[in-house]
């Protein structure tokens with residue numbers, strides 16, 4: 001990505017349930033920033049759509065893509081495989097800035113590979129708030145425990161990110177704030193070109 005031409009790769013990261021998807025998708029829609037969708041072997045949740053939230057694939061499909069070097073990064077979380085394809089990033093990035101929602105490992109790898117073009121937005125909330133949201137979503141106690149088991153490790157990544165935003169109150173307020181953060185990057189480059 002040496003010639004980024006004023007474009008950015010925004011990576012939303014932070015603990016599961018902190019609101020990354022809600023915020024990232026709303027901000028992406030407002031600013032016309034395209035989403036790069038990960039591949040996973042995890043089953044689709046009822047509210048998720050194939051091709052929008054994830055590309056849901058079989059273990060064999062994932063293994064084949066990994067073996068042929070298609071993933072820029074991939075890993076296993078709680079027994080399921082997740083990865084982002086290099087070709088998906090580059091084809092979306094050709095058209096403009098993009099965003100992804102990744103855990104800390106993916107965020108780290110992209111930053112190392114692509115450098116300053118990658119801007120990491122760390123969203124967080126306290127453990128109780130996340131738990132309450134997950135109860136409201138109807139998740140079972142074992143599911144909640146599983147997802148919260150990464151909480152401390154995920155929180156420790158915050159200080160390394162370019163931006164850290166607490167999402168505990170009004171969701172609209174967080175979306176507004178993060179929209180302004182991204183707009184600063186996008187407008188900075190428009191101004192530079194004047």
Ligand SMILES: Nc1ncnc2c1ncn2[C@@H]1O[C@H](COP(=O)(O)OP(=O)(O)OP(=O)(O)O)[C@@H](O)[C@H]1O
Nearest residue numbers: 016017018019020021022133137167168169170171
């Ligand atoms: N500020 C907020 N106030 C109230 N509810 C919120 C807020 N932000 C997000 N939520 C809700 O919290 C839940 C988790 O949000 P979301 O799915 O966006 O988080 P996530 O970080 O992408 O987590 P996961 O990876 O588990 O999906 C959703 O039900 C969402 O509507």
Ligand SMILES: Nc1nc2c(ncn2[C@@H]2O[C@H](COP(=O)(O)O)[C@@H](O)[C@H]2O)c(=O)[nH]1
Nearest residue numbers: 038039042077082083084101102103105106
């Ligand atoms: N490093 C990567 N992390 C990813 C990718 N796709 C999703 N994720 C993160 O995994 C966990 C679990 O996700 P869930 O949807 O099953 O709850 C979460 O932190 C995601 O952001 C990826 O391609 N690479």
